[in-house]
Amino acid sequence: MAIGTRDTEKPLRILQLIPSLEAGGAERACLDIAAALSAEGGTSWVFSEGGRMADELSTLGGVLVKRAAATKNPARIIAHGFAIAALARSHAIDIIHARSRAPAWSGLIAAKLTGLPYVTTFHGFYGAQNSLKRLYNSVMIRGDRVIAGSQFMASHIHDTYHCPHDRIALIPRGIDTDRFDPARIDAQAVHALRQKWGASPAQKVILLPGRLTRWKGQGLLLDAVARLNDPALFTVMVGDPQGREGYVxxxxxxIDRLGLANAVHIAGHVDDMPTAYQAADIIVSASTDAEAFGRVPVEAMAMGKPIVAADHGGASETLRGAEGQAAFGTLFTPGDAAALAAALQQIPALPAPEMATAARAYVIANYSTQSMCRRTLALYRSLCAAGRAT
Structure with a gap:
């Protein structure tokens, strides 16, 4: 795509495309970038259906452009492409950044119409079982730069979609290490939350954070807990079902079939996740499909909590650390309830404080929001400075 000359010293004006702002890692990253842009005098417009995070976007200085961005209707996708192009022209947008496939097609149209640099982020592994699906997914590699949140994801993008290495930007996802800081959590709030869940002071709480959807592994964890048959364990699942009431x-x-009615609580969406982590004794990431990055292990590490995670995808990468060993958590064979149960049994009653300290330090050094935002904004500026896409 041809890119016109831009003043790379002026505050950046970025248009992000994302289906909704309900909850999730892509949504959080979108807001993090909006906040970083605002902090240096720039602005992020967000083309989206909106959702519970829309007010926070506004507070952070972002601007919601409310549209049915999740649509897969070809006519509406094309119409959105022209609307995004018009929006980009009227607000002198510097970069269009798509974070999901359906709006990415609209963004691609808009980028071609305007000549603006186009960035995409792979926030997940997309099914590529047939040629039609691969074609639909391929929009995510049509950006001038394709952001991968982990080395595992970067390899997947290259190997599956044959995207050249020089167009893939490895920018690990980040979390707010000030917010996810055990020293900042109120002990009374922790006590109240455990009571609300129904866990007794003597019980060890196992927490599985994640949307209530089958591939996040809630059912697998239930099978593992049933195998342990330990009354000292209490399991909590936090996450938004996002309309999947049948799955709930x-x-x-x-839960009833396994005789766990008094040992499991489905909490639904939780706004204060740092307190939820602090109220738990063991954190579990049981996703049966590989995570592109996997916030849960990193958030758990930042909170100094023991983490048990499926050994694949981004979670495997973050827990192994720089030396390639499972330095910061316990990994188990994905989809194997017996292996998960065995991993849970390996967690000591009193984890070593030095392990918690080392895990938090590793997250601060490698997976902070500040680092992610700094590298993303630098990528934006490099594209603006190039004068044309490479």
């Missing part, structure tokens, strides 16, 4: 009913049926 399945989980409740599974």
């Amino acid at each position: 009913s399945e989980l409740k049926t599974q």
Whole structure:
């Protein structure tokens, strides 16, 4: 795409495209970038259906452009492309950045119409079972730069979609290490939350954070806990079902069938996740499909909590650390309830304080929001300075 001359010293004006702002890692990254842009005098417009995070976006200095951005209707995707192009022209946008496939097609159209640099971020592994699906997914490699949140994801993008290495930008996802700081959590709030969940002071709480969807592994964790048959354990699942009430009913049926009605609590969406982590004794990431990055292990590490995670995807990469060993958590074979149960049994009653300190230090050094935002904004500026896409 041809890119006109821009003043790379002026504050950046970025248009991000994302289906909704309900909850999730892509949504959080979108808001983090909006906040970083605002902090240096720039602005992020966000083309999205909106959601519970829309007010926070506004507070952070972002501007919501409310549209049905999740649509897969070809006519509406094309219409959105022209609308995004018009928006980009009227607000002198510097970069269009797409974070999901459906709006990415609209963004691609707009980038071609305007000549603006186009960035995409792979926030997940997309099914590529047939040629039609691969074609649909391919929009995510049509950016001037394609952001991968982990080395595992970068390899997947190159190997599956044959995207050249020089167009893939490895920018690890980041978390707010000030917010996810055990020293900042109120002990009374922790006590109240455990009571709300129904866990007794003597019980060890196992926490699985993540959207209530099958591939996040809630059912797998229930099977593992049932195998342990330990009354000292209490399991909590936090996450938004996002309309999957049928799946929630399945989980409740599974809980009753396994005799875990008094040992499991489905909490739904939780705003104060740092307090939820602090209220737990063990954090679990049981995703049956590989995570592109996996915030849960990193958030758990920042909170100094023991983490048990499926050994694949971004989670495997972050927990192994620089030396390639499982230095910061316990890994288990994905999809294997017996292996998960065995991993849970390996967690000591009193984790070593030095391990918690080392894990938090590793997150601060490698996976902070500040680092992610700094590198993303530098990527934006490099594209603006180039004068044309490479």
